[in-house]
Amino acid sequence: MKNIKEHIQEAISSSLAGLDVKIGLENPRNPEHGDLSTNIAFLLAKRLKSSPRKIAEEICRAFKVDSDYLERVETAGAGFINFTFSRAYLLRLAAEILTAGENYGRCDIGKGKRVNLEFVSANPTGPLNIVSARAAALGDSLKRILNACGYRAESEFYVNDAGMQIEKLGESVIARYAELNSIEGIEFPEDGYKGEYIYRIAKKYTPTQTVNWNKLTEQDRNHAGLFAVRDNIKFQDYILRRFSVIFDRWYFESLVRVYKKHIEVSYALMNKGLTFEKDGATYFKSTIWGDDEDRVLWTSDGRPTYFLPDIAYHQDKYDRDFEWLIDIWGPDHHGYIPRMKAALQALEHPPETFTVIIAQQVNLIRGGEKVTMSKRAGEMVTMDDLLEEVGVDAARFFFLQRKASAHLDFDLDLAVKETEENPVFYVQYAHARICSIERFAEGEGVSGEPDWDLLKEKEAFDLMRKLAQYPMVVESCGRNLETPRITMYLGELAYSFHRFYQKHRVVTGDKELSAARLGLCRAVKIVLFNGLDLLGVSAPERM
RNA sequence: GCGCCUGUAGCUCAACGGAAGAGCAACGGCCUUCUAAGCCGUAGGUUGAAGGUUCGAGUCCUUCCAGGCGUACCA
Known part of the structure; x- marks a missing residue:
């Protein structure tokens, strides 16, 4: 038994006698317009030098209605052709659904293409926030949808467990540790992580045996930083699992660095003549691909920027034979898109193999007012707060009701109060x-x-x-x-x-x-x- | 300043360039029957504004207006 769309498309094609046109079929919004509708007559009007209405009528006349599929074919409006399913088709369909079970609704537009979906990828420096929750719902759901469409999609969380922020995190933990243990002379860093959760981590923390409280080393800070990272990741994973989001892979930035993948990429770009030095820093010529300015890969004091290992990470996804990369980023990263696209094109990956979806911001509303959130001041409504308050099903459904590009007002009172509605x-x-x-x-x-x-x-x-x-x-x-x-x-x-x-x-x-x-x-x-x-x-x- | 997102019913939002919709809120009805977390009915619109492209624009282009976010040798 043929798919009903194919059946209609074939029937129209045969009546068009060789005209090469793609016949689009869509669900009319108004039920009076039948079950499927085509605008083919409009598209042919110019070529056939005739009115859409006349063409539609001709197609209609030539159309042989097969009651195994259709009850009626008719023209409407200025030239639409509307198709109404037959009773026989619908009854057969109901029976087919029972047979197909969980396979009903699947298709194969993906043709087995391997897709890498990267989302959340929040910093391992604290609890997950609300935008992460939205990205998690979206990414996980897209993975399910793509798999249902015949793709082979895998989800990945990129952990930025390297670089300056880890030291800063470690410094914050050490300062709280000192505070809890009445150790003098340790100031809390000005731009440290001020959230309450740092105390929680500090309570569990044991400093290195060689620690000299008068002279903290980079190693001391990293030791505390990585301890905090592990704790944070564990908690993030726990919350995500509660949210029915299980990542296929957690990929660590530190691994990129250990295997020197970022250095490889840096050389690759350099050998193509796409980098230059300025004021002691190494730049990538991203403006060639339309970025606003060229971007720093290596800082003047010899550290890689966040950007460089991230390029290497994306290169690694290609190396692992993914054919399509989809990243879901927060709204604060939209300025980052041109440079990453530029880098991947520089590495000779076709632009259509890399897609970025921006999950727009979420405003939490409580008591009719926006909940202010400041990460630096540690005032956050976290993802676990949200789950506690509205539950997994409601939270996911709420997020997925909106398209990613739309800002979203999430009224907490309403979500709780109106649970029944x-x-x-x-x-x-x-x-x-x-x-x-x-x-x-x-x-x-x-x-x-x-x-x-x-x-x-x-x-x-x-x-x-x-x-x-x-x-x-x-x-x-x-x-x-x-x-x-x-x-x-x-x-x-x-x-x-x-x-x-x-x-x-x-x-x-x-x-x-x-x-x-x-x-x-x-x-x-x-x-x-x-x-x-x-x-x-x-x-x-x-x- | 520049870039990105958004503007549709009182509220929250849908609508592959195709024939303006849903939920909630409001108002009026329906439970001796498999779950009333349901159903039926009423009301609600110059799709932010103005031009343009098109057979056809909420959707695409231009210019405005309003709100939000971003604009690091941070991540």
Whole structure:
């Protein structure tokens, strides 16, 4: 049995007799416009020197309606052609969903391409913040979506466990340690990490045996810094796991440095004549690829900047045979995009193999006012605070409802207070309700293969039409690296189901009809489950 | 100054260049029946402004206006 889109595309192509045109099919927003619609007549108007309306009518006339797929084909508006699915197609589809199970909705637009998704990559200097939570939800969900679209996607967290900030972190820990142990003469560094969590770490910390409190060395600071890094990473991983985000790989900047990958990359750029020295620093000529200014790779005192090992890290992803790199960065890094794109192009990677998604900022609203957050002052609402307050499912669903590029106001009071009216619960409730019906049906002895032909109700067919849209939604999200369509779709599917439920009792004295309706419910349950799974949101069996 | 993001219903936000939508809030109805965390109904719009491209613009281009973020030899 052919895919219905292919069926329509072939049927139109044959009536166009050799005209080479891509026939786009989309879901009309208005149900009166059928189940699929094409704008092909508009696109052909110029070439055929005719009006869209006339072309649409001609295509319509030539179109042989096969009732295995379609009930109706008609022109509308200024030249749209609308297709309405046939009863036979929809019933067959419901049966197919039961067979396909978790595979329903998958496609193969990715063709096995290996994708590396890097996200969160927060500094190991403290707890995760709210933007990290958003990036985590987005990245993890995109990984699930891409895998459902036939890509082989892996997730990666890059840990910046090297460089100045680690020393600074160590200095902060040592200062707090000194404070806790009444050791004199250690000042808290002016730009140190002031959060309460540093005390927590300092309490667990044991300084090096050789420590001289009057003269702290770089080694002392690094020792404390790495201790704090390990503690922070452990906590970050713990919170991410609670958020249903499990990274395939944690990649350490210190490893880049140990294996001198950054030096390799530095030489590679130098040998291409793409670097120069100025005021004792080494620059990369990123302006060649449109960056605003050339960027420093090595500082004048001989340290690599953050940028250089990061280039090496990205080169390493290519070396590990990833064909497409997707990075999700916070809004504070958007200025960083041109230089990284420049560096990767300089290393001869085609620009389309590297995509950056900026996860825009999140404003937390509490008591109708923006919660002010200052990392330096240590006033943060952290990711674990958020999980504590609104829960995993609500938090993920909220984040994924918005496209990444949109700023997001997250009203904490509302999310907590309105738990019962939360969109995620609406969708989950539909799933739980179907599970409940299944339990009831079992008790009533409803079983056996559904006789789909018994389904006649309008609401049942509305539901099947919705089920038919699901694969297109997944594919579209995979193509656009977006999630809001899925949350939106699940809301619509749940709505269609609740309507059906309200109007037609599933389990009745008529066992045959009950089995057919139960079959439809099970198809809905499968799609709800699959969709929620792409979001990393649970599908509860009872609520 | 320059760069990026955003501006759509009272609020939060959708809408591959295709035929303006949802949820919440408001108002009015529906539980002897498989979960009322549900359903039905009412109301709500010059898509920030003005031009342009197009058969067709919330969407693309230009110029404004408003809000946010960024603009390091930090990460």
